[in-house]
Amino acid sequence: MKYFSTIFLFFYLVKFLFSQDIQKQLQSQFILAKPGDTIHIPSGKFELTKSLLLDGKKNLVIKGAGMNQSILSFKGQYEGAEGIKINQCQNITLMDFSVTDAKGDCIKALNTEKISFIRITVAWTGKISPKNGAYGLYPVSCSNVLIHECVAIGASDAGIYVGQSDQVVVSGCEAKYNVAGIEIENTTNAEVFNNYAHDNTGGILVFDLPELPKKQGGNVRVYNNRVIHNNTKNFAPKGNIVGQVPSGTGMFVLATPRVEIFDNLIEENKTVSIGICSFYISERKFNDSLYDPIPYQISIHNNRFLRKKANPPMNNKIGLLLKFKLGKKIPHIVYDGITRDEMLNGSGKLKDEFKICIQNNENESFVDLDADKNFKNITFDLAPYRCTMNVTKP
């Protein structure tokens, strides 16, 4: 027995020392790496306590032995807000490893040109909780972003979040049990396809927010995704904008212009399959003359909608509004109908350059909430929206 506990202690000591070792080893490699280097993350689960920072590097690959083989756990983190933070780099590829339980975001990439995440898992383990970190994969203010075959689980904001970036591909990823599965925010020229977003609060969100350095996103194409059963209760800390997304949201376009959504399978999202809304729905003040809070040039076609019956959450303002105005007959596509005078032609219809097109969707149904006229003329008529519009492939 005595021997057993000694061996046990010894085992933990070795494990502890080895983890300390990998913290210093990886951080030193991150600091000393030369262009063209590949930094290998060995097989095994490692406990790290501080953020790993990569700064000002070019042409690097950081590679693990597989997303289930090489795991960097930040459960005991006491310094830094991210698991890995990449800043001011060029041409960085991260592949085949996992980052779990970071205190803030799992992997953040800032001001980086050409960043690829390939077969990376980011996850908060255990029960979903507002105490989980905000973002799993978090490129912000980057260009040429590739996120391919990654998995994101349990983020209290967005599992895969691309912010204020340009030229973005998110493909073949799985996002589950996050508040937002995939979120594209203030980002231009993004392609989101072949992803599987399920059991989040909201599956795929395309948002533009005010008062940011990169003012307006747009030119976003969302296609061939499976967006299924995103009915997880909203567990975001309430102050965040995604805290206002009702559970049961398939897709949501907020204030972003030039968005094309097509060939998606959108199934069993209990509140709304696709929402199109202005920033006013957030009921937050803003002061930004260069920001347009109203979405336009939105095209929704050839999607397949499936849902038994709508039953929006009653603990959420948008959910309550829908329930109050529409009862259980919430259509698949919900549009707040907020416009500006200059967007309309003489007959009160949207001008061509501001049009919203909806057609050829299986099981489609629609409502214009007429929110800027206090919901006076709620209509379900799709006729004014029968048109075609394609967003050019970036």
Next chain:
Amino acid sequence: MSGIVLIAATVLSMATSTAVKTTIAVEKKTFNYPYPTLSSYGLFIGIMKEQKPADRVIPYTLPTPLFSDYAYKLRFVYIPSGKQVTYHDKEVFQFPVGTILVKTFYYPYDFRYPEKGRKIIETRLLIHEENGWKAYPYIWNEEQTEAYLEVAGDTKLIQWTHSDGKKMKINYSIPNANQCKSCHESYGQMTPIGPTARQLNSEFSYNGVSKNQIAYWVEQGILTGVPKNESTIPKIAVWHDAAHYSLNDRARAYLDINCAHCHKTGGQAATSGLNLSIYETQMNLLGVYKAPVAAGKGAANMKYSIEPGNPDKSILVYRMESTDPGIMMPEMGRQLIDKEGVTLIREWISQMEKK
């Protein structure tokens, strides 16, 4: 007994050898930075832990400094002979290549009697090399005779008696080279933060004689481009001096030095849209009724960075009052809450007019 004598002798010999070593002038060195030890730079004369500056090494101070877990700081600047610093009214002064900015972090054993001994933890050097500024952290040994370069950083247990008599204990974190850049960055380049006109337009006691720091630098021939009319030189408020500066000026000064190294145009937190620089004039970008962007649990259940009149509903205060690495601000270099700083920012938000 003989043991004690032996230790005493060792300490003494170490002290003397350090004294000899440190009299080497910087000019005679190879400039092949970084050196493995702090003493090799010859920045100090005599016993190094006394931090007496060598020739051409000028001590300076910031009236409103960054809060770093109550650490005391000593600052020095070394300007190579024949070179000069160029004045700028808003930005950090332009320092010539070869400049070394020196910052030593220490804790008095007892904050009530700081003259009764101290422990030096680290000395950080910012060196202006041919290809830009480089940061090198040096960690002091237990004997306080030498400090060694450690690019990967470290953690040290520090204990002291606080000004209220309370015993304090923290795991003090010494940054690695990349962490240095997290704060010292502007548009992707490493840069100093403190030595601006507004900070240096203040008094310092040079061997017991109090002088304005900018005037002294001019007198020493190391600073050029200073406006003839002194009244046009900006001056930052002393954040804790309510007798001489307005609440607004003190709060803005505090946010400028504690937050604006990231929360500025070209800083690492520029993507948040929150700009806490002393020169920001738009109240919404300063946080007033500004919705959080990527704050995560840092936003808690609050809608705005600053809700005028309501510090308890302001994200800014909430994050200053946290020590959770996923919530707290600044993100690093802090394990304790700056109680006095929080009080100032609370007062400032409380008196803001509601809309």
